Structure formats: structure tokens, C-alpha cells
Amino acid sequence: MESRGFYNEILTEHNLRPEFKHDLPDADIVLEGVNPSCGDDIWLKLKVDGDVITDGAFVGDGCAISQASADIMLGMIIGKTKDEALRLGNLFLRMIKGEASDEEIDELEEAGALKDISHMPARVKCAVLGWHTLEEAFKQEK
């Protein structure tokens, strides 16, 4: 009866072996995101050239959902424009609310692995921490 359940391989891989969890000393944008109820805490670091996100990383600590979600996010947004990144963020939030269509979820690629969070209200904040921090970072920059 044991199942990996929600913790599928995509999620555990990004949690155990994150690609973007490291420092980025010459980052242009640095912002902390915290989830006070859980204690999840990340620092999002981005390098931008004009409107394009050229590199990104995060450091911090928290549950597998917050860490994997931030790692997946960075893989998706590096190389994209800020507007495109925000559009994906918006789509991600809609998926978490259970409002996105199957085609839209496909567009989110690996982040789609988190779609079941829509049935786990207590963990939504963990999943959106990275995306929210990204949104805040762009807002503060303006």
C-alpha cells in the first residue's frame, strides 16, 4: 500500500539534487522570501541584462516542496524575459488554485509535477514561495 504519493520522482530529485541551489555572488537582484508558518526561508538571486534573466540561483532551507519548487522555477525562467517569467508565475499560481487547463499545465513542464498541491491547502504556501519571491523582487525593482 506504500506509495510515494505526492512526493514523485521529479520533486524528490529537485529536492535532493537541486541544480540552482548555490550562491550567485554578482547577482543584480537579491530578495528573501519566508513562509512564517513553516519556517521555509529562501534567498532568490538573479542576474538580469535589460529585460532578460540571464542567470539565477537560490539558497536557504525548507521543506522538499518549497525547495524543489524554487529549483524547478529557476530552470524555467533563466533565459526568459521578466514578463514571460511573470506570466509563467501567474500560470503556476492558477494551477495551484486548480484553475489551469491541461494544456496550460503542460506548458509548465516539470512544475506541473506540483499540480496536486491544489488538494493540499496547508502546503500551497510552500509551493508558491519561490514564485511569490520572484514577483516581489520584480515589484521592488520598479
Added chain:
Amino acid sequence: MTTDNIRKNFPLLQQMDTIYLDNAATAQRPSCVLAAVQEFYEQKNANPLRGFYPLSLEATESYQEARKTVQKFIHAEEPEEIIFTRNTTESLNLVAYSYGLNFLKEGDEIAVTIMEHHSNLLPWQMVSRMTGAKLHYLECTSEGELTDEALQKGINERTRLVAVAQVSNVLGCVNSIQKITEMAHRVGAVVVVDGAQSVPHMPVDVQALDVDFLAFSGHKLMGPMGIGCLYGKRELLERMPPFLTGGEMIDSVHRDGAVFAPVPQKFEAGTVNAAGAVGLAAAIRYLQEKGFDYIQKKELELTQRAMEGLGALPYVHILGSKDPANHTGIVSFTIDGVHPHDVSEILSSDGIDVRAGHHCAQPLLEYLGVRSSTRASMMFYNTPEEIDALIESVSTIRRRMGYGE
């Protein structure tokens, strides 16, 4: 008395298909408590302490009987020393606002243990901010022990108030209240005890312990939510000004002032939660019927089983004492490489209800160097099979999170 028979008293335990191990957060209620609340509303409902008609008098009597039940349960000298509140938090705030703000001043010290639940810490941080009294932390060992040395260092001639939990809600360790009241009284300080985790699990005698204040909640004791108690020595309660003012707490009110009612009414402004008090009294009677001998024996057996099973897993670390007898049914633990929120999520998917996080005791976890933990907490109605299911599920978690064997 078998556990099966006991579980039959709890409607939700009969219905639920998960294993409930979050009893330190709130216990389940036996049908006699639910019936007592319903009976109050069906047969005795009127505003207590006000009307002169029979129904109101009956409501008043039920309410005051509940007060006597609490008084005898914690061995207070008089029923007037029992104040009904909403919960432990409100009881502790009552002491902070009424006693703390009025009797403490700059130059005084408040000694508070590092293991306090936020509800016995934040009120004292507030009193410290408002009065200038200094907050001093009594630090425990990694096993949760408050050594004589730590106590002697923290309780000195400037100390006016000591705030301490009888049982830590994270470590489950039992603090030596008697020793602390002796030391505090020697220097003229009062002792405020958070009994939220102790009163439901062990006999508590406020006179033997010589505590000045004791706070606890009904809901952790199988009573209704929204009813709690504050015990205070009469002499102190009489000196203290009201916490909340308004209806039902006065003798007379005129344009230029008011005369407050005697204790305990002085501290029970507004219409009281009489049905809650009646439900709490029913819970106390239920507890007394089972008896603390049985309850403590059963809860120790469950704790032993949990600590042995979880402790045998090399990547599991149990917080607090190595002695199950010093855990009061609370087993908090961490798993190497897996965040407590993920631990509780996986346990939940296996049908096991536990708590994860900082358990409202962030300074303690910081002090112990853990950011958060998973907590399983037991009550005498839990079964060995439930504990085995917990251990079994915990033993699969690292594999399910992608770690190799």
C-alpha cells in the same frame, strides 16, 4: 478496563479512519462531555449569575458546581480561586495584564524558561516592554533539564516573577515546580505555571506545589474548546485589578466609577461560557473515573514503545530526555535529510495525524539548534498498534523521499 472499551466512549475515534497522535494540540472528547454541553443548553440554558428566576439560578448552579469540580481537581483551597477563561493563553494574559503591568517595574526581573510555549513568553515580553522589567531566560540542558545552577543564576533578589511550564509541549519533560516555587518565594517572586500539558496527564496539587498562578485549557483535557482556567491564590487575585471590564464583573456602577465584584467574578467580565465550564467538569469527572494511575501507566507504555521503535532508526533523533517517563506522552523527533513538514505529509498520507513545525516554541528550537520537528503525542486511548503503525511509516520515509537504503 480495556483500551477498546475506552475508545467506545469517543465518537470521533470510532468514526475516523486515521490514527490520531496530535493529542498535545487538542484531545478528543468522550460522549459524556458532549452530552453535558447539550444537556446544559437543552435543560438549563439561561444567563448565569443574573436572573432571579429558577432557570437562571439553575444555570448559575451548574456553572458554580463546575468551578468546584475544578477546584477539587487541582486541590485549590477555595472555589473562588478558580477563574474561567477561554484557554491557557487568555489565563496567562490575564496574569500579565493584571499582575505584571501593575506590580512590576524597571529594575525588576522576570525569569522565563527557554522552553516556554509562546503563550507563556509573549505576555512577559510585553510586560517587559511596557514596564522596563528585564526578561531573563532560564536555559535548560539539551535534554530539557533546568539545573539547580541555571535556576540559581536566573532567580535572584531582583526577580519578581517566574514563568514556567510544568511540562514542555515540545520535550514533554516535567519541570520541578516545587523547587522553583521554593526558590522564587525565598526572593519574594511569584510563580506563574503553564499547566496546559501537565494537568491532563498527571495529578496536580496547587497547594502542595505552592504555585501562585496555574493556567490550563479545557480542550487538551477532553473538554470543550473555548473554556480554560486560571488558578490564583486568593490574596493575589484580590490585590489585582480587573483584566477586562464590563458586564457581570461589578457590584455597582455610577457616573463617576464602579465597584468591582469580588473574585472570581471580578475577572469574568461578560456572559460566561457556562456550557463550556459544565463540559469541562464532565471531562474532569471522566478523567477521575479512569484515574491517573491507569492513565499514566498507559501513556508511559505507549511512550516507551514509540521511543524504542523510533530510537532504533539510526537517522531519527528524539528531542529531550532519554527516559520515556520524562516525556509525558510527547515524542518530538527529526529525521536526517527530511524536513518535518514533509515527514508529517507522508505520515498523513499513511493515515497518521501528527504535528510538524516549531510547536509555538521557536526560542526553544532555536536554542536546541533545530528549526522544526515532528511531534507525536499520545493519550491513554491510543493503542500499541497505532504506535507500531507510526514507527513502520517513519521507517519508510527516507526511501520515499528518494534516499537510497
